[in-house]
Amino acid sequence: MKIESQPLRPGLVLVSLDGRLDISGAAQVEPQFKAACDEANVVLVDLSRTPFMASIGIRLLLTGAKGLRRKGGSMHLCACDPQVEKVLVATGVHQLVAIHATRDEALAAAGSSSGT
Template identity: 35%
Template sequence: MPIALEELTGTITKVVLSGRIDIAGASAIDMPMSLVGGSKKAVIVDLAGVEFMASLGLRSVVLSGKTVLGKGGKYVLLAPRPAVEEVITTSGVDELFPIFHDEASAIAAVS
């Protein structure tokens, strides 16, 4: 499964994505990411285990994040691999959701 949820301290939710988030991977994360967006207010999306991210996968992450931000919440991205980070920065998504490379900083940003 390319997605797992971890409840961290307080009300912070860590979404751990892994594998290839291509068409099949995007399909697998779409509904869970929508649920996270609709129910959480402090979200860290851990991308360290993502080898490849297609635009459909990025779309799921962005829609979830926009929902969280729309409720006044906080949403950050954690530790993407260089190829995945390039997709994020090229598309400008990093201007919506900051990227952190260590978990402590990500936790501080959503606290």
């Protein structure tokens, strides 16, 4: 599992995940993912290269989203693999974290919700 973190503007970070978000994948990216959520107010998470997500991956996303929400921020998921999106919807994640079809849609929503 690989993670890339890219600031898009002050307070807004794009995190791209590449690989399976299973037990080992989540362990590999957790420190950098947590750091991105701690440093930003709004985090866009590109899941286009994440073909599988286990419950530990969902936990990672929700923990980050809750931390962002506590400080008035938000998380936006985008470009999900269809199977991953199916899991996120089935588990109710979509009720807590916005899911967008594309990175551009997520960026537009983040811009309107972040107050930046």
